[in-house]
Amino acid sequence: MTKQMYCVACPLGCFITVEYDDTGILNVTGNTCKRGIDYARTEMTNPTRSLTSTIRVIGGKRAVIPCKSHEPLPKNMMFDCMKEINKARVKAPAKIGDVLIPDILGTGIDIVATDNCD
């Protein structure tokens, strides 16, 4: 069996073909560098994505503060994580790097601020 995908580990976006069977990955082609193999392996076993969004701020100079996942989250949890982020409220002030939602949905990954809000 084969699966094709674009590697998103860098802007080059190599078109990768993964050959696999029930035992696992047999071959990876189309990658320009080793990171493409790592990307393909992760995509085939536990795909992850970085999440960026905003969280509502209480008492701040602006209504929302931008945020991101400190590390990539499991792809199949993105929707539920967005629901948690949409429910969350943060009291001002907050600064870059502050943990706004610790251990979101038990993933062990924090949602952190990517800007300041007085």
Ligand code: SF4
């Ligand atoms: S395989 Fe390497 S060069 Fe190609 S997109 Fe992935 S990281 Fe970039």
